[in-house]
Structure formats: C-alpha cells, structure tokens
Amino acid sequence: MSVKTPNTHPGISPGVVDSSKSNLTPNGSNLSGKPRPSVTQISRPFFTSSELSYLHSQTIADSKKLVFTQRKHQIFQFVFQIVKALKFPLRVLSTSMNYYQRFYLFNKFEDEEKDESTSDDNELEKDPYVVALTCVFLATKNEDCIKKLRDIQVVANKIRDIDETSKGHNGSGSNGASGGSRNSDSLAEAQRKAIMSLEFKLLQLIKFDFINGTVLTLDSIDSLTIQFCKKLGINYKISMFSWLIAFDIMSTPLCLMIPSHCISLAIIIVTLNLKPSQITTKFTPVEDLSEVNLEEILEGIDCYEQFRCPEPLVNEAIIYILDYYIHQMNYSILNEYIPAIDEETGKEQVFKFMELKSRFNDLTKMNQKSCLKRQLLESDEYLKVWDYSVAMKGSARFMLSNKRRRFSEEIDLEAV
Amino acid sequence: MDSFEAATQFSQILRNLTPAVQNLTRAAHFALKHSDSEDYLFPSILDILNDPSVELNTKSTVFQFIEVLINESFYYSRQPKFNYPYIQNLKTSLPKIMLAVLPTTSNTNIYNVYTSLKNLSKHFKVDCCEFVERFNLDSLTDEDRAHIDQDIPFPEIRLEDSGEDPLVESWGLLLRKKKQSQYERLRLLKHSEVSRDTVEEQDLFSLRDKNDKAGELLSKRQIISRMEDDREAHKRSKENLWVVLRPKDVNFITEEEFLKHYWSKTHAMTKKQEDAFLETVEELNKLVAGSYKDKQF
Numbered sequence: 001m002s003v004k005t006p007n008t009h010p011g012i013s014p015g016v017v018d019s020s021k022s023n024l025t026p027n028g029s030n031l032s033g034k035p036r037p038s039v040t041q042i043s044r045p046f047f048t049s050s051e052l053s054y055l056h057s058q059t060i061a062d063s064k065k066l067v068f069t070q071r072k073h074q075i076f077q078f079v080f081q082i083v084k085a086l087k088f089p090l091r092v093l094s095t096s097m098n099y100y101q102r103f104y105l106f107n108k109f110e111d112e113e114k115d116e117s118t119s120d121d122n123e124l125e126k127d128p129y130v131v132a133l134t135c136v137f138l139a140t141k142n143e144d145c146i147k148k149l150r151d152i153q154v155v156a157n158k159i160r161d162i163d164e165t166s167k168g169h170n171g172s173g174s175n176g177a178s179g180g181s182r183n184s185d186s187l188a189e190a191q192r193k194a195i196m197s198l199e200f201k202l203l204q205l206i207k208f209d210f211i212n213g214t215v216l217t218l219d220s221i222d223s224l225t226i227q228f229c230k231k232l233g234i235n236y237k238i239s240m241f242s243w244l245i246a247f248d249i250m251s252t253p254l255c256l257m258i259p260s261h262c263i264s265l266a267i268i269i270v271t272l273n274l275k276p277s278q279i280t281t282k283f284t285p286v287e288d289l290s291e292v293n294l295e296e297i298l299e300g301i302d303c304y305e306q307f308r309c310p311e312p313l314v315n316e317a318i319i320y321i322l323d324y325y326i327h328q329m330n331y332s333i334l335n336e337y338i339p340a341i342d343e344e345t346g347k348e349q350v351f352k353f354m355e356l357k358s359r360f361n362d363l364t365k366m367n368q369k370s371c372l373k374r375q376l377l378e379s380d381e382y383l384k385v386w387d388y389s390v391a392m393k394g395s396a397r398f399m400l401s402n403k404r405r406r407f408s409e410e411i412d413l414e415a416v
Numbered sequence: 417m418d419s420f421e422a423a424t425q426f427s428q429i430l431r432n433l434t435p436a437v438q439n440l441t442r443a444a445h446f447a448l449k450h451s452d453s454e455d456y457l458f459p460s461i462l463d464i465l466n467d468p469s470v471e472l473n474t475k476s477t478v479f480q481f482i483e484v485l486i487n488e489s490f491y492y493s494r495q496p497k498f499n500y501p502y503i504q505n506l507k508t509s510l511p512k513i514m515l516a517v518l519p520t521t522s523n524t525n526i527y528n529v530y531t532s533l534k535n536l537s538k539h540f541k542v543d544c545c546e547f548v549e550r551f552n553l554d555s556l557t558d559e560d561r562a563h564i565d566q567d568i569p570f571p572e573i574r575l576e577d578s579g580e581d582p583l584v585e586s587w588g589l590l591l592r593k594k595k596q597s598q599y600e601r602l603r604l605l606k607h608s609e610v611s612r613d614t615v616e617e618q619d620l621f622s623l624r625d626k627n628d629k630a631g632e633l634l635s636k637r638q639i640i641s642r643m644e645d646d647r648e649a650h651k652r653s654k655e656n657l658w659v660v661l662r663p664k665d666v667n668f669i670t671e672e673e674f675l676k677h678y679w680s681k682t683h684a685m686t687k688k689q690e691d692a693f694l695e696t697v698e699e700l701n702k703l704v705a706g707s708y709k710d711k712q713f
Contacts, residue, residue, distance in 0.1 A: 046707040087659040089677065090669070145658050146651060151438065211703065223678065230684040243674050259704050261697055282671055285679075308697040310713030313704075333668050367710040380709075401706030 036394035037387075042401050043209035044382060047105075047256055050371040051383060055105040058385055068109050073331075075100065075132045076251050078159065082136055085155045088145050091220035094250045095139035099202060100132055101253050106205050106386040124194035129160065133191070134198040142210055149195060153188060164188040201388055207398040221255070222246045225264040228307065232268065232300075235292050236285050241334075242271045244279075245321065248332045252324060258317045262309045265301075266317030272298040273356055279337050315363040322357040326350055419453035426450070427460040431470070433477045435645040437484075437652050440477075444485040448492050451501035458505045465516035472517075472634070473642050476525040479517045480649060482506055483532040490539055507540065510586045511575055518590075520572070523597040524634070526590070528646070531653060533583075533590060540583050547587040555595045556602070564603045570596045 047055070060068050076097055083093045110126045124130050133156055140147050157164050166187050185193070219227060225246045229239040245267045249255075254263060272294050303309045329335055329350045342349050370376055377383060390396050417425070429443050447457055461482070465475055485502055492498040506513075517525050530551060537544035556564075573592050578585055617623065617636075624635045634642070660677055663670060685693060705712065 042706070043703075044707040046704060048708060048710075084662050087661060089658050089660050090673075146654075211700070223682070226678045226682045227685070230682050231690075233684075236679060239679065240671065240674050243678060244669075247669055259700060261700070283675055308694050308701060310701065310704075312712050336668060366708070366712055370709040401703055 037390045038395045038397075039390050040397045040399070041207055041382065042399055043207035044401070045207075045209055045211075045256075046259065048366055048368045048371045049257060050368050051377065052105070052253060052256060054371075054374070054377045055383055058383075059104055059107060060109045064109060064111065067111055068104070071111055071128050072100075075128055078129065078156070079132055079136055081159045082152065082156050085159070086147055086152065088140065089143075090222050090247070090250070092136070092139050092143045092145050094220045094222065094255070095143055096132070096135045097251050098255050099135035099139060099206065101256055102205055103131055103135065103202060105256070107201075108385070124190055125198055127194075129156075130191060130194050131198060134195045134202055137195060138199055138202055149192060150188075153191060153195075157188070157191075162187065164191075204388065204391060204396060204398075205386060209398065209400060211400065219260075221250055221260045221263050221267075224260055225267050228264050228268055231306075232297050233292065234268070234272075234294075234297060236283070237279055237281055238271060238276065238292075238294070240281055241274075241276045241279050241337075242267050244334045244337055245271065248334055249321060249324065252320070254317060254320050254324075257320075258313050261307060262313040263317045265303060265307050265309045266314045266321055269298070269301065269314070270318055270321050270356070272301075273359075274352055276338065278339050278343055280339075312364050312366050315360075316366045318360060319357065319363065319365065322353050322360070325353045326357065329353070417450070419450075419456040422450040422453045423456040423460050426457050427464065430460065430464050430478055430481070431474070433474065433481055435477045435480055435648045435652075437648075437655075440481050440484045441488065443481055444488045447485055448488060448498070448501060451498065454501055454505065458502060461506075462509065462513070462516075465513055471638060472519075472522060472524060473638055473645065475517045476528050477645065479513065479525065479529055479532055482513065483535055486536060486539060507582050510582045511589055514586050514589055515573070515575060518593050521570070521596065521600060523593060524642075526593055526597060528649060529590060530594075531649075533586060535656075537583065537587075542581070542583050542587075544587065547591065550591055551594055554598065555591065556598055560595075560599055561602075564599060564606060567603060567607050569603075570599045 079096050079100075080093060082088075083090070083096075109128070111128060133152060136156075137149055137152055140152070153164070164187050167185070222243060225242050226239055229242055234242070246264070249263060249267065258266075275294055303311045303314050325332065325334070329348075335349075338349060340348065342352055345351065426443075426446060429446060433439060433443060450457060461478065464470055464478060486506060489498070489501055489503050493500045514529060517529055534544055534548060537547075573589065573596060575589075578588075580588070621636075621639065623639070660673060662673060701713075
C-alpha cells in the first residue's frame with residue numbers, strides 16, 4: 001500500500017494522525033466552541049528498520065544508547081525470572097518483550113540515578129523495571145494467562161530484593177524507600193498506581209491492537225516455528241535448533257518489523273541452510289534415526305504457496321537473524337547448546353553464519369524508499385512521540401487497517 | 417513450635433481459608449512444614465469438616481485445600497526428606513470427607529468436588545474416564561422416575577464399607593450424589609406449585625433467614641462470596657492449561673520444555689486446519705501490508 005490511500009479524503013493515509021481537527025469524530029467539539037483535541041489512528045504494528053532508528057533517535061539520547069541496551073538485557077532477564085517463577089509459557093515472555101520495546105519507541109528512555117530533589121509521583125513511571133512489570137501484566141491478559149497484579153508484584157519485588165512495605169515512597173523504586181516525600185503509600189501501593197497508569201499509556205501505544213501481528217490469530221514465534229517444522233517433516237533435533245533460535249530472536253526488535261509467520265519461516269530456512277548436526281540433545285525420538293534430507297526439504301519450500309509469507313519479509317528476517325548471531329553469538333541461548341568450534345570446518349560457529357550471509361547477499365529485501373529521508377519521516381504524524389494528553393482532554397481513537405471501511409463511511413457522513 | 421501449637425495454628429488457618437491459590441498453597445506448605453506433627457494436624461482437617469458451625473462454603477474451600485495439599489505433598493516428596501506426608505491418611509478418609517462437604521441433600525459443592533476428584537485421580541493413577549462420563553449423563557432409572565412420581569425422597573446416602581480403593585469409593589459416592597441432585601430436582605419440578613405471585617429474593621434463592629442458625633441454607637452474603645470464590649477456583653483450573661514447570665537451577669530454557677510443551681504438543685495440521693490457517697494468515701497479511709508505507713508484496 002502506498003502513502004496515498006484509496007479514498008480521496010485528506011489526512012487519512014495509513015495510520016496517520018489527524019490532530020486537533022474534530023471533523024473525524026462526531027462529538028469533536030465541546031460546548032464552549034473550543035475544539036477538543038482529537039486523534040484517529042490506524043494501527044501500524046510493524047515498522048521498517050529506518051523507521052525504528054528514527055523513532056529511537058527521538059526517545060533515546062545518543063549518550064544513553066548503551067545504557068538502554070544494557071538495561072534492556074537486564075530487564076529481559078528479570079522478566080524471564082518472573083515468567084519462570086509464575087510458570088508462564090514463553091508466549092507471555094515474548095509478548096512482554098514486544099511491548100517493552102514498543103514502549104520505548106514512543107516514550108523517552110529515562111534512567112536517571114535517583115535524585116532526591118525531583119521526587120514526584122511520576123518517578124516510578126519512568127523506572128524501566130516498572131515499565132517492564134506493566135508489560136508483563138498486559139501480556140498475561142492478552143495471552144490468557146491471568147494472574148493478579150499483586151501476585152506479579154510480589155514475585156518481581158522478591159526477585160529484585162525490594163522491601164515492598166517501605167513507606168513514604170518517592171520514586172525510582174530501585175532501592176525502596178527514602179524519606180522526605182509527601183507520599184505516604186507503601187512501595188507496593190505506589191507501584192500499583194504507577195502500573196495502572198502505565199498500562200493505559202501502553203494500551204495507547206499498541207493502539208489497542210491486540211492482534212499485534214501474532215496474538216490470538218496466530219501462535220507466537222516459538223509455537224509457530226514448531227508448527228512449521230512439523231508441516232515440513234523436520235526431525236526433532238533440527239526442530240529443537242529452530243526453537244532455540246526462536247527464543248533468541250524473540251527478544252530482538254525484529255518482532256516490531258516483521259510478522260511472526262515470516263520470522264518463523266526465516267528461522268527454519270536459516271536452520272536448514274546451516275544443517276546443524278552437532279546440537280546436543282538428551283532425547284532422540286526413534287524417527288530421528290532415519291536420515292532426513294534437509295536439502296530436499298529446503299528446496300521444496302515455497303514461501304507464499306505453503307505459508308503465505310511474502311518473500312521480501314522473510315528475506316529481511318533471514319538477514320536479521322544471521323546478523324544477530326554474527327554479532328551476539330556469545331550471548332545467545334543457541335551458544336549453550338552447540339560446541340564452540342564447528343567440527344566440520346574446525347572454525348568458530350560464527351563463521352558458519354558469516355559464510356551463510358555472504359551467500360544471501362543478493363536477496364530482495366524490504367522496500368524502504370519512503371523511510372530513508374528524514375524529512376519524510378518527520379512528516380509522518382504516526383511516528384511522533386505520543387501525546388497522552390489528547391486522550392485525557394479530547395478523544396483518541398484507534399482502529400485496525402482491515403476495519404477501515406467502517407471508518408470511511410463515517411467520513412462520508414461528515415462530508416455531507 | 418510443638419505439635420500442639422502447630423495444630424492450633426493450623427486449625428485457625430483452615431477456618432480462615434479463602435480459595436485464592438496463594439492462600440491454599442500457603443496453608444498446604446504450613447502443613448508440610450510441620451509434617452512430623454501429622455498425627456496432630458490431620459485430625460484438625462477432619463474436625464473442621466465435621467463441625468456443624470462451619471459454613472458449607474468453607475468446607476468446600478477445605479476440600480480444594482486437600483487437593484492442593486496432596487498435589488504439593490507429591491511434589492515435596494521428590495526430595496528424600498519427605499515421604500508422601502498426609503497422602504495415606506487423606507486418601508483413606510476421602511469418602512468420609514466427601515460426605516462432610518456434601519451433607520444430606522445440600523449439593524452446592526458437588527461441582528467443586530467433582531473437579532478436585534478428577535485432578536486427584538491423576539495423582540493416584542486411577543482411570544476416571546468412565547466416572548467422568550457417568551457424572552455427565554442422566555443417570556435416573558425407570559424405577560427412580562416411578563419413585564419421583566410418588567414423591568418419595570431420595571434414600572439417604574451413607575458410607576458403606578465396600579473394601580474398594582477409597583478413591584474409587586469416593587467416585588461411587590459422588591455419582592450417587594449427582595443422581596440425588598438430579599432426582600430431587602425433578603421431584604421438586606413435579607410436586608411443587610407454580611408460583612404466579614411476585615417472589616421475594618429471599619424465597620427465590622432460598623436465602624437463609626437471619627434467625628436460622630442451622631446453616632443448611634446460605635445467606636445472601638455467603639452466596640455472593642461463594643460466587644467470587646468459584647470465580648477464583650475457575651481461574652485456578654484454567655491455570656492448569658498453561659502452567660510450565662521449569663527446573664529452578666537452570667537459568668535458561670531447557671530441552672525438557674521443548675519436548676513437553678512444543679514437540680509433543682504440536683501435530684502436523686490437517687487439510688482443514690491448514691486451509692483455515694492460510695486464510696487467517698492472508699487476513700493478517702493485509703494488516704501487515706497496511707503497516708508499511710512502501711509496497712512490499
């Protein structure tokens with residue numbers, strides 16, 4: 001779809017904001033005649049890599065890029081601990097990480113050391129750990145693994161060794177209490193309030209889009225990958241290898257760029273190309289003993305016919321996955337399961353990924369023509385840092401792009 | 417804490433039990449922590465069930481607690497320190513316990529007991545498929561129907577020493593209870609007058625009168641709190657669908673999780689499922705296409 005939309009009404013290109021004009025909402029102005037701020041957005045759950053870097057440039061200062069990445073790893077480790085303690089399936093982890101990354105596309109990343117003088121109620125909302133808790137909380141609901149917020153808080157604060165009962169809480173939450181605050185809530189209560197307020201913000205950022213490319217209609221990347229493996233008749237060992245990649249990739253921003261079915265297929269294509277034989281598994285089902293011809297399976301894959309995966313998106317994901325392992329092999333879970341030195345080539349594993357990437361040089365990747373010029377990005381209202389006051393003072397509406405026809409009718413009515 | 421103190425405290429815990437998972441688990445852990453005083457603690461459970469002043473709601477919660485306790489006892493006993501505490505005692509008394517939770521014609525707890533019994537059967541490796549099937553069927557015989565026509569009350573259900581496995585015996589009891597409730601319902605439909613007047617809430621839900629101390633009927637507050645509790649119990653039963661147990665000492669995902677929750681659970685799609693799947697993905701692709709500014713496919 002191009003920037004222009006099929007209908008001729010102005011201001012309704014994909015997901016673009018129509019701000020402070022009330023003509024799109026029936027009750028857009030209040031009695032005093034002053035227009036209330038009004039925004040209508042069509043959810044765009046996926047961004048191109050240039051859009052992502054543009055969004056990050058607005059929310060993460062250059063000096064904080066490193067802190068952001070480090071913090072992200074700590075936070076994801078923390079979320080994994082919560083998921084483990086509450087026995088959630090991995091899809092909760094996956095969605096939480098997705099939300100966390102989405103949150104910092106539209107919110108400034110602030111990770112200040114605690115400053116006594118500026119303590120206020122909002123301080124907690126800026127704490128990435130509290131943001132992460134909110135993401136877990138919303139993810140559990142969306143993934144139908146309901147837990148009380150209180151239960152999540154108890155587990156999370158225990159993991160971080162925080163005294164929940166401390167009173168007079170004033171902020172970042174990293175060390176619990178310190179005096180001199182007007183607020184007399186216990187930390188647990190202050191945290192709860194911050195999470196409830198953040199949840200509403202997070203909902204606006206995901207544009208109340210619970211499909212989010214995966215949830216409900218499709219399984220998450222991990223399950224989908226195995227579903228595809230079964231469909232292709234891939235054996236236990238090789239499927240396990242794909243599953244490990246899926247786990248690694250879940251935590252990357254790739255899930256903000258490419259829908260899960262394309263990522264899953266890309267994972268399988270990478271796996272089949274690597275022909276992993278040295279992964280160590282404890283179990284070996286009988287059917288694994290008979291030889292499978294990986295080449296044959298690979299040759300037989302038809303991205304669109306079999307999986308409805310548009311090829312450029314799969315290609316984009318393949319390159320992303322290879323790049324990920326080329327740069328971060330040592331931090332990956334895959335690394336725990338394969339020998340450090342590849343037995344066949346006698347080289348480190350990372351060389352296999354590099355060699356594979358060089359073979360994939362001429363793939364058709366995504367078209368980013370409209371996202372390369374900063375000017376064009378700046379003119380896209382969807383990519384602006386989100387203004388929460390609109391929803392508080394006026395109206396913010398969100399819809400899915402496939403439900404837009406309803407919306408067009410409404411505009412026609414307005415035009416009359 | 418000596419055994420006597422532990423028993424007193426335990427009794428207090430049981431009296432204040434709510435069906436929140438945390439609460440049930442905490443009580444179970446208390447019992448297991450003091451499992452060397454089992455001889456003192458176990459009778460507290462029976463006492464509370466036989467105490468006529470204890471509400472039926474609480475008794476139902478205690479039954480759910482028993483399920484959790486058995487569950488946790490099996491789990492604890494993976495460590496050599498524990499040797500399946502409470503399990504033998506509870507199992508032997510199960511039929512007696514059940515009748516205490518489902519006294520005379522009061523069958524409000526029947527569904528909770530059924531759910532718990534189903535879960536317990538897994539632990540004791542008792543195949544309950546047949547029982548489950550019978551539980552969900554209409555079990556009234558022609559003879560029963562004749563009795564209903566004559567307005568004869570269902571015979572009282574008593575414990576019989578059948579020498580069967582206590583769990584199987586419990587199932588038998590439960591099935592008879594279920595039959596009793598079907599029987600009594602039909603009898604009520606047949607032999608009670610249709611009321612054309614406005615019925616007070618009090619009568620409609622057979623609420624307990626303020627002066628009635630017998631405790632056969634429930635008060636409005638009790639009914640509402642029971643609805644809350646059942647919602648909690650339902651949430652808990654749903655939890656069993658998604659819970660993933662992971663080893664404590666490993667800090668990343670394990671092959672066991674892959675084997676149990678992915679490899680064994682996933683099956684190749686049938687043609688019909690596949691068509692539905694592709695259709696969903698096509699719909700999704702439209703959303704995806706609308707997400708990017710440039711044409712991708």
